[in-house]
Amino acid sequence: MIDRAELISRLVYMDRAEFAWRATAAVRALRDRLRSRVVEPRWNRRDLLPALSRIAGLGAIRDALSRNDWLAAHRGLVRHIGSSPARFVVHSSIRPPLVERIRCEFPQAAAQAAASADRILAGTFDLLGYHGLHFDSGAAERSTPPTAGRAGIDWHFDAVSNRRAPSLFWKNVPYLDPACGDHKVIWELNRHQHWLTLGRAFWLTGETKYCERFVAELRSWLDANPPLTGINWASMLELAFRAISWTWAIGFFAEAGESSETPWLVDLLIALDRQLTHVEQNLSYYFSPNTHLTGEALGLYVAGRALPELAASERRADTGRHILLDEARRQIAADGGHCERSTHYHRYTLDFYLLATIVARLTGDAAADAFEAVVGRLAFSTRLLADDRGLLPHLGDDDGGMLLPIAGRAPDDVRDSLSSAAALVQRPDWQIGPAPEETLWMLAAVGVEPLAPAFAPLPSAGLVETGYYVSRSVAGDHLVIDGGPHGYGNCGHAHADALSVALSVRGLRLLIDPGTACYTSDAALRDRMRSTALHNTLLLDDRSQSVPRGPFHWAHVADARVLAWRTNDAFDYFDGTHAGYAPFEHRRRVLTLHADLIVVADFVSRAPAGKGASAAAAGEVDPETHTAAVHWHVDPRWTVDARGRSVTFTRNGERVGLVVPHGLVEMFVGDEASGLGWYSPAYGRVDRSTTVRVGHSGGTPFWMISVFDLNPQNPVADVECLPIWAEAGTTVHATGLRVTRAASVDYALFVEPFAAWGATWRVSEFETDARALFCRVTGDRPVARVALVDGSFVRTPGRRGIHFALPRAVPALHVDFTADARVAGATRGARLVVGGREQPVWIDRRSAPRQERSIGVR
Numbered sequence: 001m002i003d004r005a006e007l008i009s010r011l012v013y014m015d016r017a018e019f020a021w022r023a024t025a026a027v028r029a030l031r032d033r034l035r036s037r038v039v040e041p042r043w044n045r046r047d048l049l050p051a052l053s054r055i056a057g058l059g060a061i062r063d064a065l066s067r068n069d070w071l072a073a074h075r076g077l078v079r080h081i082g083s084s085p086a087r088f089v090v091h092s093s094i095r096p097p098l099v100e101r102i103r104c105e106f107p108q109a110a111a112q113a114a115a116s117a118d119r120i121l122a123g124t125f126d127l128l129g130y131h132g133l134h135f136d137s138g139a140a141e142r143s144t145p146p147t148a149g150r151a152g153i154d155w156h157f158d159a160v161s162n163r164r165a166p167s168l169f170w171k172n173v174p175y176l177d178p179a180c181g182d183h184k185v186i187w188e189l190n191r192h193q194h195w196l197t198l199g200r201a202f203w204l205t206g207e208t209k210y211c212e213r214f215v216a217e218l219r220s221w222l223d224a225n226p227p228l229t230g231i232n233w234a235s236m237l238e239l240a241f242r243a244i245s246w247t248w249a250i251g252f253f254a255e256a257g258e259s260s261e262t263p264w265l266v267d268l269l270i271a272l273d274r275q276l277t278h279v280e281q282n283l284s285y286y287f288s289p290n291t292h293l294t295g296e297a298l299g300l301y302v303a304g305r306a307l308p309e310l311a312a313s314e315r316r317a318d319t320g321r322h323i324l325l326d327e328a329r330r331q332i333a334a335d336g337g338h339c340e341r342s343t344h345y346h347r348y349t350l351d352f353y354l355l356a357t358i359v360a361r362l363t364g365d366a367a368a369d370a371f372e373a374v375v376g377r378l379a380f381s382t383r384l385l386a387d388d389r390g391l392l393p394h395l396g397d398d399d400g401g402m403l404l405p406i407a408g409r410a411p412d413d414v415r416d417s418l419s420s421a422a423a424l425v426q427r428p429d430w431q432i433g434p435a436p437e438e439t440l441w442m443l444a445a446v447g448v449e450p451l452a453p454a455f456a457p458l459p460s461a462g463l464v465e466t467g468y469y470v471s472r473s474v475a476g477d478h479l480v481i482d483g484g485p486h487g488y489g490n491c492g493h494a495h496a497d498a499l500s501v502a503l504s505v506r507g508l509r510l511l512i513d514p515g516t517a518c519y520t521s522d523a524a525l526r527d528r529m530r531s532t533a534l535h536n537t538l539l540l541d542d543r544s545q546s547v548p549r550g551p552f553h554w555a556h557v558a559d560a561r562v563l564a565w566r567t568n569d570a571f572d573y574f575d576g577t578h579a580g581y582a583p584f585e586h587r588r589r590v591l592t593l594h595a596d597l598i599v600v601a602d603f604v605s606r607a608p609a610g611k612g613a614s615a616a617a618a619g620e621v622d623p624e625t626h627t628a629a630v631h632w633h634v635d636p637r638w639t640v641d642a643r644g645r646s647v648t649f650t651r652n653g654e655r656v657g658l659v660v661p662h663g664l665v666e667m668f669v670g671d672e673a674s675g676l677g678w679y680s681p682a683y684g685r686v687d688r689s690t691t692v693r694v695g696h697s698g699g700t701p702f703w704m705i706s707v708f709d710l711n712p713q714n715p716v717a718d719v720e721c722l723p724i725w726a727e728a729g730t731t732v733h734a735t736g737l738r739v740t741r742a743a744s745v746d747y748a749l750f751v752e753p754f755a756a757w758g759a760t761w762r763v764s765e766f767e768t769d770a771r772a773l774f775c776r777v778t779g780d781r782p783v784a785r786v787a788l789v790d791g792s793f794v795r796t797p798g799r800r801g802i803h804f805a806l807p808r809a810v811p812a813l814h815v816d817f818t819a820d821a822r823v824a825g826a827t828r829g830a831r832l833v834v835g836g837r838e839q840p841v842w843i844d845r846r847s848a849p850r851q852e853r854s855i856g857v858r
Helices: 004-013 016-038 045-051 059-066 070-083 092-105 109-121 183-190 194-205 209-224 236-259 264-281 291-306 313-331 343-362 368-385 415-425 437-443 523-529 615-619
Strands: 125-127 130-133 461-463 468-472 478-482 501-505 508-511 538-540 554-556 561-567 571-581 584-593 597-606 622-634 639-643 646-651 654-659 664-669 690-700 702-709 716-722 724-726 732-741 745-753 761-763 766-768 772-778 781-795 802-816 822-824 831-834 837-839
Touching: 045 059, 045 264, 059 070, 070 236, 070 264, 092 109, 092 194, 092 236, 092 437, 109 125, 109 194, 109 209, 125 183, 183 236, 194 209, 194 236, 209 236, 209 264, 236 264, 236 291, 264 291, 264 313, 291 313, 291 343, 313 343, 313 368, 343 368, 343 415, 343 437, 368 415, 368 461, 368 468, 415 437, 461 561, 468 561, 468 571, 478 571, 478 584, 538 584, 538 597, 561 781, 561 802, 571 772, 571 802, 584 745, 584 772, 597 622, 597 690, 597 732, 597 745, 622 702, 639 664, 639 690, 646 664, 654 716, 690 702, 702 716, 702 732, 724 732, 724 745, 732 761, 745 761, 745 766, 766 772
Parallel strands: none
Antiparallel strands: 125 130, 461 468, 468 478, 478 501, 501 508, 508 622, 538 622, 561 571, 571 584, 584 597, 597 702, 622 690, 639 646, 646 654, 654 702, 664 690, 716 732, 724 761, 732 745, 745 772, 761 766, 766 781, 772 781, 781 802, 802 822, 802 831, 831 837
């Protein structure tokens, strides 16, 4: 409920357009509420006649409706739709060749489709993270199980909590109240996306029982959901998704309707028209102007273009098209990322515009090119965020749903969406493996051939506006760092995860975001799963960086910002900060040597007091004791062994190490007291996992270091901190490391000087002017590799010393002295002296980086 103060605040800041929209909607709702008290809401087949358009071919159907001959009208509609051109993804005209191709390329598809559909016939549903749900609240009183022709479903029932939402006027349903059950579970069933499962099985097997089940469910749903009554009328997005499912059902089952003795197509069109009108009148312009609004617009656009038989279709398609194009400019950043900063909702948005593009092409809409351009932007960023197996990290909220659940794919597996997008936009580098079955379903009607698999390694890159930075290697390592704003609008789907990371190693997920679990059914669990402690970042004094206020709002948010992003073919470097712990600042530096080593350096200090404050003030010692913890949440498929300051992760013969130079290392598995050691693989599920916590206690400023060993051929034995020596008069925040390994000793330095350029500092024997430095020493080489960031030289003393210098500072440079001093990122004029003798330097132009490699899609 909104309190009075918040209501007054909203009214004060409400512009004229919003006030007019809300006032009109409120008056309409009041009128409908009063009418429902006088006249019991019910469906009336006579309502279809005025809802039909005047297009050619509907004359006989209109005559049948005029004389109440519902079955004749139904059969006339079936024939009309079957003889019309394909306007949607599935249509009777494409069935024979599509089915033959799927059976040929995917021999198990028919059996798999039948098995999934038979579970529905038995009244068993797998929804979100739940399996084996039964939605008949009167099951105990029933003597026989449901059959294909009898639905036996309570459409207002939450089978998880065993609670039922009341059958009230839609505005009066308290769907966010847990007493009604979890509205997400109820709505997921009522999206009717399992009708796609029935339709797939019907087409691939020819078994009429799947069509009979659909007809029975439609009749059951209409009986239980009269106009404007109950929870299934309360969310416009849910109505829009349901409208899209019903459009699929027309394509799948209309051909079989010729022999039906039930005028189900008449009933469906009446109810579809009424639901679309309800969506039109209550669009989420001001309620949830995010994926709710674009999803509602998609429902209007798709049904409007696919069903010209309805008189309002042209108006609805125009409304949907306008919103989709407007919101693409508002909700999708220039880099192609979705502004809600949730990979799950990003995937939703890609699928929205994929479907819009296909329908626009099928119906000859001029907006097809504009939609296709949006698909290109979204698909590019999706491919960057996904690992090489096509899996997205679970960043931000994940509601467990999908727009196009054709073949039972997991929502975080985007290979099908990328495959369809790649074919539409002709970008084979987005294709991951062979085209899946879903791509054939999506593209058959529009006549686009899936692309052959093509492996094109992607570089590391940053989605600068969205705030995600991705480091990847040809070995299949994939690291995503969150360095951007907290969220979009009210940040309803954001998590308190500033500077958090997600990591896959050699194609296997290792460090994971623990997921969402729920929205409103358990407030404490909701807040815990999106808290800072449940993400791979630093927690200070048990304070969450961002503080929630209700399930979809925040009282305080922490926006991260990026200070440096450097990348080349050998290494990537990230430097970001946030002020969520004010008056303290958390700064995180991540140095990734591809397929070799990841160093995460966290620094906590008192932030400067204001613009005029000296930067050095941030380094003042605070004697007050503070506690800090860096959490690493591990995919449960890895075995974790923690000993002292070292942790080993093993899985199927793969090994990754974690070593810290100091701090208390603890391990939690399903721990109720701390709330650690849990994750949610899908909405509604919470399973045990492992959390590694590295703790620290003391005054600020302080550093916490984590070193991940990705190279089993050169494992890390120990990590220790080293002092940094700076020139007199130079104030620095810095840390140095010695990483002892089986075949080398690595040195790293991270420094932030509060002085003009030109100052130098030293870690061990290495002197440099760089902001970040990595050097490797092996038994036969005093320096085997050098990586530096924002610097111009590195040198070591002694007879065997080296002096590598550039004519000016460069953003990123890597030198491999084991390969004839081949340099990535240097310019002509580089000079190398080894043991007093000058050596040649090879400049590798192919791997020279841009100063800030980032991705922007026009």
